[in-house]
Amino acid sequence: MQKNWIGRSNGAEVDFRVEGRDEPVTVFTTRPDTLHGATYMVVAPDSDLAAELIAGQPAEIAEPFAAYLARVQATTEVERQSADRVKTGVPLGRFAINPVTGDRLPIWSADYVLSDYGTGAIMAVPAHDQRDLDFARAFDLPVKTVVDVFQPVTGVIPVIRPGDELPELESVDPAVTGVALTGEGRMVNSGSLNGMSKTNAIARMIKDLEAAGTGRAAKSYRLRDWLISRQRFWGTPIPIIHGADGAEIPVPEDQLPVRLPDSGGLDLKPKGTSPLGAATDWVNVPNPVDGTPAKRDADTMDTFVDSSWYFLRFLSPNDDGKAFDPAEADKWAPVDQYVGGVEHAILHLLYARFITKVLFDLGLVHFTEPFNALLNQGMVLSGGAKMSKSKGGVSLSDELNRFGVDAIRLTMAFAGPPEDTIDWEDVRPGGQVKFLNRVLRMATEVTSAPEVVWASGDAGLRRQTHRFLADAPQLAETFKFNVMIARLMELANATRKAIDGQAGPADGAVREAVETIALALSLFAPYTAEEMWERLGYVPSVALHGWRKPDPMLLVEDSVTAVVQVDGKVRDRLEVSPKITAEELERLATSSDVVKRSLGTRRIARVVVRAPRVVSIATE
């Protein structure tokens, strides 16, 4: 899920000489192979480069740019992120030189290029990039095809069979169709690259650029920022004071932490600047160095910054001297299991990982990942919507009052896998109330004393109890709470039968089973479990009682059912010892009358034996 928020692109940096500028402009591209098809260049309107290139340009160019820049800056984040909006931009009246073709490329400014990614400038290859093509068609810029996607590259991509009619390149001209050719193909119109595949052409182009000193292989990284760019009044202040001379001075340690001002009377509506800046009394402070007028940094950090290291702070919560104790971190961290909703899975987790890596690089922690395992629990909906009293639906507090916290917890745990979203209308706590009453009653019905000898009790119930003791821990540890509770219900049903049947309420196995139910139930319904524990004659608390070890002797099955399949269909079932050998099981299966009958005259081609579970006979 973090794929959309973090990324690494392999490609190249290419230097473009710009007329009237000493230094070349460097762009990042993942497709250096298409350099021959670059027909213009774009710089982000809000970049320093755009400001520099526009400086000194005549009014008929500078004024439209100024207007465009103002419009872009007024555009909200939401509008700007809409991918299907029409491309806009203005020319800067400057020109770059394509390093391989020598062509003169007009430089435009457009907001589809982002100032904070790569170098804030791109080479535009409209024939092979949809965004560039959209822009080129909107402003009538040239389109030059340099990859022929209808020429097979490897015989696999694209799939073209003998006799297939190959479309003419002209008929799919991107300038006409509006569809960029982004697929694989062979290079054309590209000088020494002609005929090469994409992969080879990229490698060759990088080599050529490096030889000519006009480019190099490069990687570009991105990490979507939500920590600083999302400004809120109540965020964490950045403890920096800006001097009148532009100096950035840390707030003196004895003045930390920086506290937020009272928000009373302040206008905190979004204005495109930091809301905290409205608190002028708070912002204006003397320079800690020389006492001259200075300003606090008005940007705040999102709460995700704080929560990105709380798992370290929690290890030494009373330490006034430092954020966390590296020795404690070495001892306890990383965290074994992280449980959270999906919204935390993408943002909180992303930044916690990032900050952990920073702390690792600083040598403050000795692990690179903060959390070893992740579980994203699902939501509880009611009638398809979030539980909300105001919407007229059921509210959690009403449900708690009506059914009790034990039944509510049990309902949630039993409803399905924890990562699934559940609908309260589908599960309802009524059945769990019944179950809790049922087991509580059983605890009351047990007549034996705690000292009763289990071993002499009902053997069938004992086996089931110990099977449960053996299976439940791993069900709990793999978060299969719904299955564990189902198994618990099974054990309760068997116990009920034992009490009402041969064994009776005084049987040792009955007490053993009911105690086991109380132990397991303490995970989900602690109040009921403690009540059961007391009725069984113990002092609290069941929560302090350890899990019991199953008796291996009671886990051994007397016999198991082996299935005999003929051509995949079950034809016979055999009761066999769990320790039966493959040879013996095969002999039993092939000598079975039922199997012989279903085989008829067909000859056996192959027999697969998986003792003691299954024998599969395939015929010719």
Added chain:
RNA sequence: GCCCCCGUAGCCCAAUGGCAGAGGCAGGCGACUUAAAAUCGCUUCAGUCAGGGUUCGAGUCCCUGCGGGGGCACCA
């Protein structure tokens, strides 16, 4: 547009590639009761969304499609 997850009984959901049903809800029948509730017992119900493939054997693995849910979205 791209990425991820999920489709099993009327409903929620189980099933290391090996007998599709463990558990619950709802429904039906019965016991107890003057009656009802509560309780206890018994019980009906699907061949696993569709179509291909791999395999001795597929709910489970692979491909395509349909349906549902979620995430992201101009990253050069």
